[in-house]
Amino acid sequence: MFFLIVGYSFTQKNKIDDHKGTLFIIGGGENTPELIKEMLLGARLLEGTAGISKVSDKYILILPMANANPKKAYNTMKKLFNTHSSAAVHILEVAEGDVLNNAQKDSILNASLIYIPGGSQVNFLKRTKGSGLVDVLHEAYENGVSIAGTSAGASLMSEEMLTGYQKHLPDTFLTPY
Numbered sequence: 410m411f412f413l414i415v416g417y418s419f420t421q422k423n424k425i426d427d428h429k430g431t432l433f434i435i436g437g438g439e440n441t442p443e444l445i446k447e448m449l450l451g452a453r454l455l456e457g458t459a460g461i462s463k464v465s466d467k468y469i470l471i472l473p474m475a476n477a478n479p480k481k482a483y484n485t486m487k488k489l490f491n492t493h494s495s496a497a498v499h500i501l502e503v504a505e506g507d508v509l510n511n512a513q514k515d516s517i518l519n520a521s522l523i524y525i526p527g528g529s530q531v532n533f534l535k536r537t538k539g540s541g542l543v544d545v546l547h548e549a550y551e552n553g554v555s556i557a558g559t560s561a562g563a564s565l566m567s568e569e570m571l572t573g574y575q576k577h578l579p580d581t582f583l584t585p586y
Contacts, residue, residue: 432556448557451557452557454496468521477532518545524556
């Protein structure tokens with residue numbers, strides 16, 4: 410029930426503050442059909458609701474870098490999203506040391522929904538450090554892109570984040586989000 414309240418409150422805020430996207434923060438656990446539908450509704454990708462008639466020209470972008478098996482995480486979520494929406498589902502992986510190119514930046518900025526699955530938030534941050542991803546995600550959100558995350562993907566959205574590795578990180582370790 411909590412996820413519905415969180416999703417609903419962010420959706421309602423989005424109606425007031427039209428220039429910002431929707432944040433959909435999921436603590437973890439199973440991605441139920443109701444949860445997926447609420448996420449898609451917040452991103453305006455659930456056909457037949459709230460005046461939404463066609464989403465086949467829109468897409469969802471999955472950033473699976475926190476997950477130990479990125480392709481499996483992508484395939485699992487693609488199947489769930491495709492059950493409820495005709496929006497295309499794409500993957501964008503960033504390797505440690507990579508810098509986003511213009512095509513990757515455009516993919517992020519033009520997505521309707523960006524989804525970050527669970528795994529290790531520390532691995533996600535290590536892989537994306539210096540890539541420019543953080544700035545592009547902020548820009549996308551400010552321009553109306555919805556961003557969702559489960560477990561590690563959810564914790565990445567906070568200013569300060571618990572990692573389980575606190576003894577190995579300085580006291581000032583903050584997420585770049």
